Amino acid sequence: xxxxxxxxATDRPASPRRRGAVxxxxxxxxxxxxxxxxxxxxxxxxxVAAGAQTGKAAVYRRWPSKExxxxxxxQAGLPRFDEAPDLGSVREELLALCRQARDAMYSRxxxxxxxxxxxxxxxxxxxxxxxIYGGVIEPSIRLLRQxxxxxxxxxxxxxxxxxxxxxxxxxxxMMYRAKISGCEWNERDIEEMVDQLMVPLLRPAGA
Amino acid sequence: xxxxxxxxATDRPASPRRRGAVxxxxxxxxxxxxxxxxxxxxxxxxxVAAGAQTGKAAVYRRWPSKExxxxxxxQAGLPRFDEAPDLGSVREELLALCRQARDAMYSRxxxxxxxxxxxxxxxxxxxxxxxIYGGVIEPSIRLLRQxxxxxxxxxxxxxxxxxxxxxxxxxxxMMYRAKISGCEWNERDIEEMVDQLMVPLLRPAGA
Numbered sequence: 001x002x003x004x005x006x007x008x009a010t011d012r013p014a015s016p017r018r019r020g021a022v023x024x025x026x027x028x029x030x031x032x033x034x035x036x037x038x039x040x041x042x043x044x045x046x047x048v049a050a051g052a053q054t055g056k057a058a059v060y061r062r063w064p065s066k067e068x069x070x071x072x073x074x075q076a077g078l079p080r081f082d083e084a085p086d087l088g089s090v091r092e093e094l095l096a097l098c099r100q101a102r103d104a105m106y107s108r109x110x111x112x113x114x115x116x117x118x119x120x121x122x123x124x125x126x127x128x129x130x131x132i133y134g135g136v137i138e139p140s141i142r143l144l145r146q147x148x149x150x151x152x153x154x155x156x157x158x159x160x161x162x163x164x165x166x167x168x169x170x171x172x173x174m175m176y177r178a179k180i181s182g183c184e185w186n187e188r189d190i191e192e193m194v195d196q197l198m199v200p201l202l203r204p205a206g207a
Numbered sequence: 208x209x210x211x212x213x214x215x216a217t218d219r220p221a222s223p224r225r226r227g228a229v230x231x232x233x234x235x236x237x238x239x240x241x242x243x244x245x246x247x248x249x250x251x252x253x254x255v256a257a258g259a260q261t262g263k264a265a266v267y268r269r270w271p272s273k274e275x276x277x278x279x280x281x282q283a284g285l286p287r288f289d290e291a292p293d294l295g296s297v298r299e300e301l302l303a304l305c306r307q308a309r310d311a312m313y314s315r316x317x318x319x320x321x322x323x324x325x326x327x328x329x330x331x332x333x334x335x336x337x338x339i340y341g342g343v344i345e346p347s348i349r350l351l352r353q354x355x356x357x358x359x360x361x362x363x364x365x366x367x368x369x370x371x372x373x374x375x376x377x378x379x380x381m382m383y384r385a386k387i388s389g390c391e392w393n394e395r396d397i398e399e400m401v402d403q404l405m406v407p408l409l410r411p412a413g414a
Contacts, residue, residue, distance in 0.1 A: 117386065118325045119326060132387070158407070165400055168380060168384065169380070169404065172379040172380045172383035173376070175386075176382050176383065177379070180344065192372060196373070197408070200368070200408055201407055201408045203412065205410065
């Protein structure tokens, strides 16, 4: 309300003037915040500017459209998935990947991404396919491939299991149950999925 | 435009006057049509009335809100899934279920349902949970349970496979790949899912 302490009363926004990377970060954060609260369709450049305590012009100067802004915000906000560490068994490694995916899903960028996936129609969604593919799908497939390939070498996993359908099972189940039954993927849900689904699916024939 | 042949020029809508079940059916059809074209958020009672060539009052007289109308339209439009016929092998029966699910997914009520699932936030979606659960989830679980139980009796399927996680795999994969990669589940996609995912998942340990 009014002017914050230490700032002279002018026409400028209440927060101290920020430039370059700091202001950019504040705008991207505000965009994720908006996606999480009002969703893709409710997000406006005005709302993002207000959330970042800046003017609309500062937003438009950097991002000519809502699509550009949201693509950058998702890109910057998504967690990095680097390596799937060797934990000695495929079961432990799958549990670790699921926990990581669950944490990402319920992070602010995760909520934002789901809002984009669910609300965009196919045409709009194309703008984000690159972000979603490069930021989520491709890294998760890469980690699952690492874990499954290591399991094959250990003899825990059947040799023909390193394929795209197998890699998609956990992401598909996590999306489906979150959407359909509001599943929040607590520790027990994760263990059941790995033990009742993934371990039997990966087991070598004859094992 | 204007009056259709055989109808006197009055203030009434252009189409001949319909009553009761016929008009109701036309309104429900128009609601599904609207969901498929403009989606849940774009659907209006006015638009539905126009689509059914009737007045807004005729719609409101039967359904006090958009939620009530859409719930009834989905309920009336969804295909009935009765029995999973015995085709002699779990593979053939799963293929048949997938084809049926794919056809339902790409029917008009299927598009309408997906629009509701994807666009509604959790609060709105609660209104439709009953319809979705009773009209889609429950029947598909029931059919999958039949097929898997029959497979267990035949010795084709491991005895502990008749569980909720296994029942969810095919619906989850169908939703995920349709949404993420625009997969249309043609015959080859369906066969690959059954052969690379379901058959290994259901195979008895040691087989």
